[in-house]
Amino acid sequence: MLIDFKRLNIQISGLALLLQGVVIPAHAAAPAMAPLPAVPAQMGCTLAAFQEMNLKGVADDNAPVTFTAVSVVPVSSTNPAAYCSVRGVIGPGASSIVMKLPMTAWTQRYVQNGCGGECGNDNLGNPTQSVGCVPVNNGELVTATTNMGHTNAQGATWNVNNPWAAIDFAYRGVHVTAQVAKAVIQNFYGRRAAYAYFDGCSDGGREALMSAQRYPNDFNGIAAGAPANNMDVQNTYHHANRVLTNQTKPGVLPIPARNTYLLLQSNLPYVHSKVVEACDTLDGVADGIIDDPRNCKFKTDTLVCEKNGQEAGCLTQAQADAVARIHDGARSTDGQRLEPEGASQWGSELDWTLYMPAAQGGTAQGENFVNSWLYKTFLNRPFKDAATQTPRTLNDLNFSVAGFLSTVASSSMYAATNPDLRSFAGAGGKLILWHGWADQHISPQGTLQYWETMSKLTRPASSFARFYLFPGMGHCGGGLGPNTFDLLTPLMAWVETGAAPEALVANNPTTGVSRPVYPYPAVARYTGAGSTSDPANFVPWTPATASDVSTSNVGNYLYTPFLKQAACTVVGGEIVCTP
Template sequence: MYEFLRSRKSLFSAALAVAVVAALATAGGVASAHPRVTADGLRDLAALSPVIDCSSVTGLDLSRATDAPVTITSATLVTTGAAPYCEVRGTIAPANTIVLRLPTAGWTQRYVQTGCGGECGSSNINFGQAANCPPVVAGQVAVATTDMGHQGQNDGSWAANNPQAQIDFAYRGVHVTSQVAKAIIGRFYAHKPAFSYFTGCSDGGREALMEAQRYPGDFDGIAAGAPANNMVVQNTYHHAWNVLTNLDDNGNYILLAAKLPLIHSAVLAACDRLDGVQDGLLGDPRVCDFNPYTLVCKKAQDASTCLSPAEAGVVRRLHNGAVTDKGDRLEPAISHEWGSELDWSLFVPAAQGAHVGSENFVLAFARYLGFTNYVNANWQLKDLKLTAQGFWDTVQSSSYLSAMDPDLSTFRRTGGKLLLWHGWEDQHISPQGTLEYWDALQKTLGRNAVDSFAKLFLFPGVAHCGGGEGPNVFDVLTPVMAWTESGRAPAKIIASHSTGGTVDRTRPVFPYPAVARYDGSGSTDDAANFVSYTPRNPVRDDFNWLGSRLFSDGYQVKAKADGTQLVLKPATTWLTRKAG
């Protein structure tokens, strides 16, 4: 760990020295007070070219890059795009497939590693909401990703009796990929990256936070979107409740997807104006106190235009989240924010007998991965115990799979920058988990300390990692780069929405708890007509639930593979001690 931190400090010093020398050369021998910075706030770094041929990468000795054998299987020059690059593919033992793209001209000394979603299983580079970052668009960054130790098998069976694959998926795969990628970059350009970044959403957001928590020296800047940091609760109680609470005594669905537009329209009618603008979006859904029972059918009313009492009950329970039969919360309050109803088709089926996404998520996770050293291909949702004891029995695997440790003091101390973001209409991962992590960060490190290295952005009308009715296209990587390289903290992010390829709305999003407020003049579809406003009486989130103690330090353990068994050290985990 400390080697990585010393390496980062040395790297930063070297990069700073290069910038000072350059400034002296261009300013007639007069040193500039600050390194040259572009309009985007990025360091004006010299563009470098490779010192070896692309094909030579396959012969590199990478034995010192990480503690496992590395095999480079191919290195191919790709010239079909606007910016040519060397595509490198290989394996970090035992089974981490990696892919690396190295610009063959104009590399600006930046390395970007991208995360993946779901249970991963493929090494496809996907920038997501970082795709519009100018150095990325220009093909000036070296970039890599990994499948995190397994290939395909989205049903979760890859994890069965394969503890090393579980460890690689939990945290090791991303870390060793960063080590190997940086080693290859250093040999390819004879120059190490001046700055290294990670960006990911969903499980990629969990991977991002896991890096900041377990390996704070790997990356200088991190963008973590809609993080599945509370992975075990997310893929058990959260998604199982989506299905179970919508079944009647005969196992039939109560609420079907045809009613979702009706519910969404009613929510907007009740709450759209609360943020000062009637625009089909809820600026902060938490201030909406919608009552689904107002939609219950009146006498002789057409059933397609209203809800039955049972349907209204389902809507209320889907919003509130999973509970025990005693009323104890099994997940943070507000499982699905008001305003997200159009995307509830993830768990509300179109017809009886259909299988929904939420069911598939839980089965893939619980049968093979969710319970340590337990495999049961016949496990069903009804086997999940909706009790306090069942909860603690279930979340034991959080000790190595989840990323909720709020003690980022080492990441902060070494200059790391973190941009957390989430869409308010996320139908898959509740924004409440990100809000609770943010709250835990501030309680652990102090509000001023957190403000010095981390920002949270919440995007109205945006669904899981994008999509939704609101402005859902934005760049999260450039703000992280600017903050890291020039100290320019992100004051706002401009998001846009397009219809038919034409931008029809832009909107600023400000660091939480500030919100965008219309200034009273001009189009409400123009970001220029909104200002930052911090509510005098901010919403107080209710984090009183069974697992609230998970958002603290000390629960994470190291995992080791022993044959077909996963060994967690220490054996008596924080979770076990706290469960009673």
């Protein structure tokens, strides 16, 4: 069913102007990158040859580099061009460096891949959201990644056992990997990379923004997806609230004893169906996708039937109230917001399985996120005094403003929320920031807060940055909306030829939905004719007024340049940071 645009309060004259916008065809030509010729390797792909490289002084603090495995990987059905596979370690901690160096096909571009979650692995696949990118498909890129200082993630005690691992995970690992990789390229090909890029999502998005903020000269172009840049808040109050607020007596019973959960995973399809029923057509098309969840003013009381949950599918009032609290986000005991409003967006309910078990007595995955992070950060001595050097769980979180300020004190080390990108912009850097509106892990509201503060401080933001919000897309992909696209080609074209990206065409291979996504705050609007799965039938439209859903919260100070990012080292086995 299509909605009359008059119901959207769009005047006929305004609609006429809207339809004069640029129509993006389904198969628009890719923006042009610089015509860079291929360069062959100038040295052998052997461990002995790499061990002879003089990399002294390349990485910060004269960090030692040790190569551990080097071999040629031939062309195959899954490998379009032969490459040299390289593995090594960057000291003084244990940050790995893993590289793929094309033997003959390299077109002088270097792409460093981010690492998701809490990292701990160094699997080197294709860059994030690069489907259809020609240099990727042809095997023309030098790529690299790092485990960021440790070899396992959640539940591990790498912060305690190796203090350098904490620093490498916070910010150093990505930087020294870039330094070493560029030096390897110079040695291997006899010339520098013409352009360097970083591409990551989730923690990889945090790493991307950390690079732009701390090391503005490391990369010419950066793609930062669904960034976990407010790391301390994300892994404490954000996840903990969504678990605790769904319990009958939150925080009373210690692990492994369990409280009764109000909502179980089986309740979510009903909740989602009612949200979609109420808000799907606000964008003019009935397709099961909410293009801007902030416009959805869903009333959770409508989830309750006359018999208070005793009818099929319906919820009790207590369950409906839990839905409202999960959507609303974490608050202090006196009602102050500890994260932006709408922390769990309407339309993402099918993926709320993170916050609740399948059955009573089970564990919600979000609980594991919090317990892992609290254990490690509470053992991070620069920010916690001796009295707090004990393992903690989400039940120990203090939901007061004072508790919030104490818990997130290590943000100066782990967070990438500094909005001052003037050095990055001044160096000619280009940034594509992006997020899925139905992200179940990291709230797009946090990325909006970063965009809002960065845009005000680093002006004009449009000269070097674009922000894209993908309707109905989950965390780094998935979801019911268009969730597969190519970010790398438009980023490269912007850096190399000055062609700033506009519409990005995204597809959902499962549902067949294909849509253009425009730089924020513009959204796609249906022209009224043709298939609603064809991106050619959509045009950009910018709302006349800003959303009334605020990103303001107690942690606003984290999104200012006044929160100085700490520089840390290890002295006598302890982490020492300034400021």
